[in-house]
Amino acid sequence: LFSYFISVTDEISLETISDSQIALLGLGSTVGIALQALILIPTLKKSGLKLSFRRDWRGVGLDKAMRLASWAFIFVLVSQIGFLITVNLATRAAVLAQEQGIDYGVGYTPYANAYLVMLLPHSIVTISIVTALLPGLSKLAFDKKLSEVRDQLSKALRLTAILTIPASLFFFFFAEEIASAIFFGISEQSAEYIGRVLAAMSLGLIPLSINLVLIRGLNAFENTKYQVISNLVINLVALTISIWAFLNLDVVDITVGLGVALAISYWVGIVCTYYLLRRYSGPLNITSLLLFHSKVALIALVSCLAISSLLSRLDLEGNLFSLLIVLLSTFALYLAIGRVLKVSEISQVLKVLLRR
Structure with missing residues (x-):
């Protein structure tokens, strides 16, 4: 269509x-x-599952399903209210920009475009991992094997970190190059502005993925109420910072401020979600996870800094081919350093992606 x-x-x-x-x-x-x-x-047919309609609704768990669905509905409602306010703030920023004679893209459009770019690694990597994780995690939670639940959650957090951390830093360092290459049909100023917004929200990719894994942990324990509490905290933090940005920043910086608000809100959100999940699963080995994430972040940072330094000495045009060279070079260096430091999770993530 x-x-x-x-x-x-x-x-x-x-x-x-x-x-x-x-x-x-x-x-x-x-x-x-x-x-x-x-x-x-x-x-579904190939898997051997048979679906059929039932006229008798008794004893099929509808009461429980309705309770879970009610909280899920509130979760979506909170997200949509937060989204609506963000859209209005970004749109008003665009109107103010036009009144001040700013003729390049400021407002919701660059915010939405940057957000879609940021979501790409999250959608491919994190969604793939948690989709594979949830069925087994739910069974472990049902059997009250909490130690194994924690092991699976820790494994998922490590696997997602392998690609979301370097992707986050890649977006931060090369945001304007990415925007110029992808959005080549718009003015150079508008593309650069999308890049600024992408850089602002890029560091939110890491907690966004962590939060999803933790939320799936709550799903395994069939708790949608705590998910609403976590989502409410995330949205309140984001809206508080967004409103402050709208009231205090220059017009051209408001949308960038909205990107920063998104990133900060998820960093706060993962703390909230973890403490809610811990009531069911028990504490994860936070020290081990922090050390692992720091190690991956250091490898990714060195890789991005090295390629960024090299790029500053070259005169590459901002097109898709140049972006592909930068991406492959950074990723290859990241893999090489990771192998030298024996980060085994890198190979595991690559296997998951190749299977897809």
Whole structure:
């Protein structure tokens, strides 16, 4: 539907797009999600699972499901309210920028674009790991094997760190190069601004992934109430900093401030989520995890600094090919240092990704 939309639409902008065209784009997203669900049906059949409708709803656990779903609904509601306020602050920043004669992208659009770029490694790495983790983790929690639950959570946190930490630092050091290469159809100033926002929120990628692993731990214990508390804390911190940024920063810095707010909120959030999870799982070996994450961060930092220093001496154009060279060089150096220091989790993560 998106391809059809492009083929039948002439030049379009925020001022000229019609309600029917917006509805068409929305329909395309909805149909795509529905197809994703339908594609799973053949997989379910091959697995041997048989699904059938039941008219008798008694004794199937609907009371428990409704209780869990109610808290899940509140979780989504909190997220959407936080999102709505962030969008309004970013949009008002764009309006103020236009009033001051700033003609490059300031506002929600650079925030959304930077956020989508930041989510890419999170979606590929962290989602893959926690998806594989949850079924076994739930069984261990049901059997009250808390020591094994903690071991699995620690393993997941280590595996996610292997790629999310270097990705976070890569975004921080090369944000403007990334934005210029990906968003090549816009002005140079607008692309650089997206890069600034990406750099601001990039260090939030690490706690974002950690928080998801911890949230899946709460899922294993069937506790959605604590997830709401954690999400509420994250959103309150983000909104407090965002409102302060809107009221105190220059117009061109407001959206960057929103990116910083996102990052800080998740750093606070993982502390909250961990202490809530600890009531069920018991304490993780925080010292060991901190040492491991610090080791990975140091390797990633050295790799990014080395390539960044080299890049400053070269005159590479800001295109996809140049970005690919920088990415591969940084990743290769990171892998090499990791192997020398015998970080075995690097090989494990690569195997997970290659299987996908």
